[in-house]
Amino acid sequence: MDTDVLVVGAGPTGLTLANELRLAGVPAVLVDKLPQRSTLSKAGGVQSRTQEAFDQRGLLEPLLATGKYPDGTAHFAGLTLPLTRGRHRHPWRSIPQVVIEGFLEEYLAAQGIRVRRDHELTGLTQDGNGVTATFADGGVLRSRYLVAADGGRSTVRSLLGAEFPGRPGTVTTVAADVRLGGDVQAMTHARSDDGHWAAVFPLGTDPEGRPLRRLSLGGPGRSLPREVPVTEAEVREGLRAVFGSRVELLELRYARRITNAARQAARYRHGRVFLAGDAAHVHLPIGAQGMNTGIQDALNLGWKLGAAVHGWAPAHLLDTYHTERHPVAAAVLRNVQAQSLLMDQESTGHPDLAAARDLFADLARLRAVQDHLDDMLSGMGIRYPVPGAEGQPLVGLPAPDLQLGPIRSHELLRRGRGVLIDPAGRFAEVAARWPDRVDRAGQGADAEPMLIRPDGYVCWAGHPDDLEPALGHWFGAPR
Known part of the structure; x- marks a missing residue:
């Protein structure tokens, strides 16, 4: 064996997994096909449970020391949940994915683990003892286990022929990193009478201390093919359609089109190969859940792989990765689809949707409803099917901080x-x-x-x- 675990993909999921394997004392190799780290913000919100997990590894404090990352209030379908503030030790916080990736990569490098970049996987085979991976440059690497953390268009998943059922994208919307001027709140979801909508969320600040925001835009006639570039004029027009002259675009950092596809791998384990993060589940990025779900996949899988490599894992342990994490992502897909419907992401303008949203807004003012949604969105309500949980309120849940x-x-x-x-x-x-x-x-x-x-x-x-x-x-x- 060249290494015990090969991790394909150096996004937040792969980087977190590499650190978990390091803690477990397991040799691992982390590869990525990109020649250098992406500079795109991508995701922007970090759940309470993810922050708690970073704190349990001693990573949260140094991560927060790298910049100013405002905390915020949870929301569901654009409706804020103010009554939930202070329920958990760590509030929802805006930390762009690019910051987390840079921090974790530098932290791992300081521990002697460097990402092998420009390594594009082109083939894999496995047998009873391990996995053989081949790369575009002709290189070959043999490992006991392989973990696919290579994103929604996972090469590993494709090479496995793994089932990836679900719904293809039916519309596209614009996602952009911007600086805005004028009368705009830190977090808002607004809609015009003719069905155009905009969602704005904080992304921290740039090096000059100026607020950055994630902007999403949609509306009638705005669903264009993903490959069509997003122009600055299109973003200005989208803002004007919703806010009029009250909000102006000061700077467009980058923009792309995203779809509302919702898919999940039927199985997370394929022999000695495991799927994690977006390689295992994709959905519309609403509510800061995609990156967080992937990071928590890595936390669940890492120690179990360590146990298997060291030889003390019970026979069932690696299978619990699928049985525990698959239902979590399935629930995320359901709540994202519900949010997308309530927000009318497809801009149907159907009056029944408006009525349903009004009714949901009334329900969301209730403390019990806000608490339920907060537990779901924060990750703190995740409960694994642990034997012996019956009648025990703590078993299966994240441990309290004592x-x-x-x-x-x-x-x-x-x-x-x-x-x-x-x-x-x-x-x-x-x-x-x-x-x-x-x-x-x-x-x-x-x-x-x-x-x-x-x-x-x-x-x-x-x-x-x-x-x-x-x-x-x-x-x-x-x-």
């Missing part, structure tokens, strides 16, 4: 290992049988005992007799 004497529980996850919170010191003998995989902490703290997986999810809490089976289920046979 004060354990001089340290907080999220800091204990920075080693990329499991953590057993044992306030009464009752489980030292049991935990001692998994010393290379699980750390024990929290003695004397005012907390409930719980077992936390390396990706930050609770996998046991409750009856002491269930702890040892849980350890075996997630961390394999004792040493």
Whole structure:
């Protein structure tokens, strides 16, 4: 083997996965077909759960130190959810994808892991022992496992012939990075009487400290083929159709056309090859969910691949990647499609849609509805189907952040290992049988005992007799 894991694609998903494998002590190679990193902002919002995961790896504070990234209020279909502010430790925050990619790539380089650029994958085969990848320059690389993080038009997925069912795009809309002047709020969704619409969201600031915004435009007659370039005149005209003279375009950084295609791979695992991020699921970019879902795919898969490489993974462990993450992305596709309908992205102007949106707006003023939507959009409501979750409110959910004497529980996850919170010191003998995989902490703290997986999810809490089976289920046979 040339390496244990080959990661194809150096976007946020692939970079996060490379770091997870580094924490697990697994040699990995990260390749990308681009000769240099993209300068396009692409995604722009970071969920609470993603920020929490970065914090659990010690990455959030240095990431936020790279610039000024405003926090904001969650929204669903353009309707703000102000009552949810402060519910989670980390608020929704605007951090462009290009910033996250640059930060992670530089961080990995400092750890000795560099992206091998200009490596275009052209073929792959696999057998019972590993995967053989070939590249456009004639190079060949052999690995135990391969992970496709190479985007919505994934070469790996194509080479596998993997099923990618769903809906093709029916319309295109314009997505642009801009500086705007005039009367425009930090976050808004506006529509004209004749069906033209615009959505504006913050993207932080440029090096001169001037606010940047992500602008989306659509309306009757504006759905053009993806390959047609977006012109500055088109963007000005779209703004004028919605805002009149109240908002003006100061600078157009870049613009592209996106579709409302919604597809998801039928299977995330194909033998020794795994699909993650946009290679596994694509949808209209609404609500800052695509990049976040991909990053969280990587967090779920990384420690499990590490366990397999080190030889202690239970037989079922790698399969739990699909069983846990496939339903998460399926739910994302559903809520994005619902938002697209309520926002009338296709500009049908149908009066029934307007009535449905008005009714939904009334419902969205209720605290319970806002909380439900916030849990869904923030990633904090994700609950994996963990054995033993019945009757246990914490099991399967992201672990709470606890004060354990001089340290907080999220800091204990920075080693990329499991953590057993044992306030009464009752489980030292049991935990001692998994010393290379699980750390024990929290003695004397005012907390409930719980077992936390390396990706930050609770996998046991409750009856002491269930702890040892849980350890075996997630961390394999004792040493």
